[in-house]
Amino acid sequence: MEATQTVEVKKKGSYPKSVPYIIGNEAAERFSFYGMRSILPIFLVNQFFNPARNPALQTVAEAQANEQTHFFVALAYTMPLVGGILADWFFGKYKVILYISLIYCIGHLTLALYENDLQMFTLGLVLIAFGAGCIKSCVSANVGDQFDESNQHLMSKVYGWFYFSINSGSVFATILIPVIYNSYGPAWAFGVPGILMALATLIFWLGRRKYRRVPPAGIQRNNFVFISVYALMNLGKKRKGQHWLDVAKAEYKEESVDGVKAVYNVLSVFAFIPIFWAMWDQNLSEWVLQATKMDLNVFGYTLLPAQVQTVNPAFLLTMIPIFTYLIYPFFDKIGIKTTPLRRIGAGLFLTALSFVVIALIQESIDAGGRPSVWWQILAYFILSAAEVLVSITGLEYAYTQSPKAMKSTMSAIWFLTVAVGNLFVSLVNGSISNKGFFAQLEGATYFWFFVGLMMAFVLLFVLVSGRIKERSYIVREE
Template sequence: MAQDVQLDSETTKPKYPRSIPFIIGNEAAERFSFYGMRSILATFLVAQFFNPTNNPALQAVAEAKSNESTHFFVTLAYTLPFLGAIVADWFTGKYKIILWISIVYCFGHLFLAIFDSNLDGFIFGLVLVAIGAGGIKSCVSANVGDQFDQTNQSLISKVYGWFYFSINAGSMISTILIPWVYANYGAKWAFGIPGILMALATIIFFSGRKMYVRVPPSGINKNNFVFISLYALFNIGKKKKGQALLDVAKEKFNNEKVEGTKAVYRVMAVFAFVPIFWAMWDQNLSEWVLQAEKLNRHIDLGFLDFTVLAGQVQTVNPVFLLLFIPVFNYGVYPLFSKMGINPTPLRRIGAGLALTCLSFVIIAFLQAKVDAGLHPSIWWQIFAYVILSAGEVLVSITGLEYAYTQAPKSMKSTMSAIWLLTVAAGNYFDVFVNGSIAEGGFFSKFTGADYYWLFTGICGAFLLVYMFVAPRLKERNYIDEPEVTENEVVAENFNL
């Protein structure tokens, strides 16, 4: 009898948690709202607020102001996940943060639609959207993993596959639809529809409230990266000869956590070179869109003849990204391995920075033709997107892998948060440069093609330093060389 029960339990197929459809539906609608709004943001700010008369003499400053606002919005959106994770893990739990911040998110979209002719009200709406998008970002994907237990862990990779599919589906559909709505029905509908989708996302999430597995908050945990770092800094005088600075913290904190903090700093040495990638990559959703407005966007494929809107061109990035992931994993990397060139994560990141530089070389030459009064074909910008997307595979996906493999279990989520901060840092540099241009500061001499050559040069300088530093960086792969700990850390919440 007991044996029959055991056999039945062994042959029972794992079942998907009932909460998963609500989480995936919520994510698809939320990403639609975010990327739909952002697809027209840069062009709208110029046309509505910064150069409504389309005065050529004001265009350069107007575009700089638009880019400054757009990148500040992204900076805020990618800084707040760090704070959202702390609040969720220490005080509220993920469910409450996602629900209440989603409501703030909805009000942000409402402000964008209502104040489409009032700059102060519109900017306030942008801040609310950034708080919404950033506040829930670190919690939503972690909430997926919380829904699984030992009986259905084998399904978690499939669910994350659908989760990321919903992200790409939501963003791709919105970047095609919302620019068309903006062109044909105006800004109120173009910003209103993403708001409706965000309200739908909130309703979907709330509808699954009785089905979620809710991990309770753990309270303030001082055995973490921030507290350990601060303790070591303020007790530097206690450091003994031959002892690492962070070892001072071992007198008060868990040894395993201190060693994990050391690993975080080793990874941060690599991540220091990543913000320039994001400073350039995120321009494809702002500066490149403004450039696309000045290009010949007519596409004739013989069987298909149409004119693409400037805000729709960015849709090719996720398309190329999805195509390149299997190409690199099953083609490029194995090919280099056969040639005797090991495609290590550090080499991949370096190659990605080089390709990002190359994409900007194309954009700079393209902009030079625009500056000369010409209207080159949009195919040139699409070609730049091809190279940029390849660079994204090499830097972004590899960076996430590097953060995971080079950090112990207790610090993996911390590294994910720091990875998001590299996006914020890169965008803040864009804010600084464009703010300087708008105010007639030092960077005001870098307009037109010179703007893109500036970033190409900065990226090239970073790449040269990286080529010198990377071979000398100390690494430890915690997958190949697992740490020896007294207790396995099961829940990968943010240990900040």
């Protein structure tokens, strides 16, 4: 009788009334973020670092633009950890999303108003990075909060629409904002994303009476940072043959300590991920600047340099089902099991291959040529395949290899790999702009440097991956 009642409850379940507000908010917010980012490196070069278009200053100007762009991304992907703590410990997701979105809007307004003031423009970027990063760790989790036992069977469909809204917002932004920038100037090009962010905030606020809100849980002592610090400070109490974290069991729950051990095991894989993001994020900066020197004619239509990056989400949406339903099953069938570690290794190799194409394009440009943008589209195709293998697999690996209590921690650490990768590229470009050690990386040499660096990581990954212990917590918890 009870089982029958449970089935009836599920059948009566309907979509949460808050879903349209969450999806509308996410589409508009992603439009605002990717819209301003699509033109950022080109704008920084043309407006601040080389407005006179002096060829002798172009290399340094591009390095300065890339330094600032990658530092902006690094900051944006560090903030999810801060946003998650604010939401889970103190204020709850709703307040964090709403109030920090207002700061986000102020950041966009600052970009639009201070297009001629580098200091104020940089402040706007910091505000946007803070806003986008802090709400990033809350918005997707807020989707799951809207469901209960009566409608949880509908959650996967809603998440599908949620991620569709992300890609839709980014695609439309990378197509339209470069056109606005080219036709109406930077004030409108940065202003329109600001209007969309204001709209995103308004949409989210309009749904305030529809949301199912999970209250903050307060400061959680049994977390990754507290346990790690305690263990390090009490290493003297470690007994022979004992794991260094086991000393924390005197103060913390045994299950939580074992969870931290799992996190460190995953970190042995995540150590190889920052180099992927260091190279991947260049398709939105260095590759865009490279496109300004190429023949952008595609089927009789001349693309704007910032529009070329639109092919990445298009390739990505096509490749996900191809890998899932064709490529992975094919290799499994012929006896080559596509484990998460093998997928990540293959993805790292393909990332290097995409940069080989980019380096060859740059060699042609350095020699005075104007190669077709189709070559860069080929590089995007290879990079998109690498993204499927590394990014999607990495998220899955982080989830399955960490216990329930540590899954949020792993999500925050995953975002930090993006931040570390971008911080490294920012430092390299800062060295170039200041005539430092990396100033020798001119033209194609810059891209060949990253090819060599990635191949070194691939070889190291091959040596290390065989020793990494895997343990799925999904099976045990089921």
